[in-house]
Structures are given as structure tokens and as C-alpha cells.
Amino acid sequence: MAKTIRIGTRDSELALWQAHTVQDQLNKLGYKTELVSVKSTGDLILDKPLYELGITGIFTKTLDVAMINGTVDIAVHSMKDVPTQLPKGILQGAVLPRAAQEDIFVFKGEKTEAAFEDATTIATGSLRRKAQWLHKYPKHQVVDLRGNVNTRLQKVADNDWAGAIFAKAGLERINLKPENHIVLDWMIPAPAQGAMVIAVMQEDSFCREACAKLNDKNAELATRVEREFLRKLEGGCTAPIGAYAKIKDEHIHFHGALFSLDGSQKMEIEEAIPVRESQDFGALCALKILESGGRELMETIKKEL
Structure with missing residues (x-):
């Protein structure tokens, strides 16, 4: 049986x-x-x-x-x-099959992202999100946010932050995506997000x-490339790393980046290759970043964590 x-x-x-x-x-x-x-x-x-x-x-x-x-x-x-x-x-x-890979910003009141040029406080528990936000908004303060999705949404409501960053897929899956949100199309997602x-x-x-x-073969291939990139860069150390691969017209289009913890440094790569040549593609993209100053940045990150 x-x-x-x-x-x-x-x-x-x-x-x-x-x-x-x-x-x-x-x-x-x-x-x-x-x-x-x-x-x-x-x-x-x-x-x-x-x-x-x-x-x-x-x-x-x-x-x-x-x-x-x-x-x-x-x-x-x-x-x-x-x-x-x-x-x-x-x-x-x-x-x-993969859901939405984007991050979204859930804001309070009538604010939109365009209003965030002045100093303000936002929340996230992710090094990757924090580094990318500070890269774009260096005057902002980023505070830690932990807990499951429901808990984090409640913390946003209970605090005087401007808002917090969430994975779009997570909120959509349990029907908790609020109206007051912005898709952060400039933020590179976590490897395999969604x-x-x-x-x-x-x-x-x-x-x-x-x-x-x-x-799902396409999702398996895209996430493999992203996770190869992550594994090669990290070497066992947590770091602010974003990676996204998509398959279009028999090609894999990849965008990856490594940030310093404070967001002041950004090293990124964008490349596309035929699907048939995808073997070790993620690792090769990571190697290009490592050889262009990424190794030194990773050493700095390890010392600061």
C-alpha cells in the first residue's frame, strides 16, 4: 500500500x-x-x-x-x-512555479516613495533590503523588523516608522497585501525570492x-543560477546580495549585486546567455564581481558583522 x-x-x-x-x-x-x-x-x-x-x-x-x-x-x-x-x-x-519576485514598501498614511527624500525611518529585518534602501536613501534610518508576516504588519501599524519592506509574494499568497504599498522595481530581490x-x-x-x-523547469533553472551566484559570493558568510534570473527567448537574463552593509558601495552585474550555456553561469557572474573588488568587500563585511 x-x-x-x-x-x-x-x-x-x-x-x-x-x-x-x-x-x-x-x-x-x-x-x-x-x-x-x-x-x-x-x-x-x-x-x-x-x-x-x-x-x-x-x-x-x-x-x-x-x-x-x-x-x-x-x-x-x-x-x-x-x-x-x-x-x-x-x-x-x-x-x-515562481510567484512575484519583487519587494514592496508598505507605507503609512498618504506617503509615497517620492516623499522620502528627507530623513525618515523605515523597517526591515533583511541586510539586503537595508543596504539597497540606504544606497538609494543614505539619510534614512533603518530599524530591525522581525516576526511572521502578520506580526510585522502589526508592528508597522504600532510604530511611527514611515513603513516597512516586504516580499510581494508572501503578502499576496495570504491575501494581506495592503492598498498602501509601492512596488520597489529598483530593488534586486533575494536569490530565489518568490x-x-x-x-x-x-x-x-x-x-x-x-x-x-x-x-517547474524554468523556476528550477532561474533559481539555480541565482543560488550559484549567492553561494560563490558568500562563502558561508551572510551578506547583502541580490540576484534575479529570468528566462526569455531561450536566454537567461541575470542581474546580481553585492552591497556594503551601509549601502555606500554597490557592485553589480547584468548579463544574458543562451539557456544551453547555463552551466555555472551564476558562479561565473559572481566570480566577475569577486575579481573586481568583491573579495575585499566581502572581507570587510565579515569583519563588520
Whole structure:
């Protein structure tokens, strides 16, 4: 008899939406499933910025352990939260069709982004978003913002900040995108932002075969390029890195950047190559940045964190 696939997920509203989406798709294919929710360290420790916690994959580690221990069979993640190096024995089972990759700014009152030339305070828990905002608005103050989507939206309402930065896909998925927002089309997203990934145990051929049926090849290719860029640049260190790849007319168009923590320095690259030549494309783009001063900037970032 076919086994029931136990789907591991964090217990936030967004994580549960993602897990239910995968569950529904597997059920439609005839598989039996059940959800198993766990709380991650990243959900429990909310009084420190993520980069101060010093834990790689803080939102995914608990589910990794649950998979290795046999408590769950597969895990569903926002792909941007997943370390580029997966734990031994765990594979990327599928990348689902990608949602919006953009960041948006949720503002308070009647303000728009054009009104932000004067000094003001905005909130984000992301080094990447903070660095890019300060690059564009060096007079602004950026404060840390942690918690799940619902908690962060409430904190925006409760504080006197001008607003805060969110991933567009996350708010759209749980119908929480407010009217008072601006799409930040100038901000380079996090690698794999807007994509959902299913992790599966290498030895579990039944779940590997089931998950493979949900894989979107274009999303898999684009996110692979972005995560290659991230892995090559970071070298195990958290840094303000943006990367976005899109496939158009059989070409991969890539835009990536590395910023200093204060946003004063920006090193970026934009290139396009045929899809058939995509092997190591992300890593090669990262190498060009490293060889143009990126190594020195990464060393500075490591010392400052």
C-alpha cells in the first residue's frame, strides 16, 4: 500500500499556505498526505536581527532535523530561506512555479516613495533590503523588523516608522497585501525570492518521484543560477546580495549585486546567455564581481558583522 507523505512545515500562516498548496497538488495526483507543523528557532527568537543569531538556515534547520529523524518525509520552504548547501542526505525535490519576485514598501498614511527624500525611518529585518534602501536613501534610518508576516504588519501599524519592506509574494499568497504599498522595481530581490521548494530525503525514492511531478523547469533553472551566484559570493558568510534570473527567448537574463552593509558601495552585474550555456553561469557572474573588488568587500563585511 502506498505510504502517506508527511509534509513538514513551519506553523506560520504563510508557511502553512505553502504546505497546503503542495498538499493539494500531491492529493490531486493521487498521493495520501498529512501536514506536520514545527516551530523553528527563527520563529522563536524575535528580539535579535537574523544575522546576529549566527545560524545558517535558521528557518529550515528544525525541519531538516525532523526529516533526518524520520518525523516528516518532505519539507516545504520559501526557497530564499534555504541555505545553498543542503544537509547530507537531503535533496531539492522540486521547485514550484515562481510567484512575484519583487519587494514592496508598505507605507503609512498618504506617503509615497517620492516623499522620502528627507530623513525618515523605515523597517526591515533583511541586510539586503537595508543596504539597497540606504544606497538609494543614505539619510534614512533603518530599524530591525522581525516576526511572521502578520506580526510585522502589526508592528508597522504600532510604530511611527514611515513603513516597512516586504516580499510581494508572501503578502499576496495570504491575501494581506495592503492598498498602501509601492512596488520597489529598483530593488534586486533575494536569490530565489518568490519561489517555493520541496526538500526530500535522498534515500526516499517514493517521495522523490512524487515531488518531481511538481517541478517547474524554468523556476528550477532561474533559481539555480541565482543560488550559484549567492553561494560563490558568500562563502558561508551572510551578506547583502541580490540576484534575479529570468528566462526569455531561450536566454537567461541575470542581474546580481553585492552591497556594503551601509549601502555606500554597490557592485553589480547584468548579463544574458543562451539557456544551453547555463552551466555555472551564476558562479561565473559572481566570480566577475569577486575579481573586481568583491573579495575585499566581502572581507570587510565579515569583519563588520
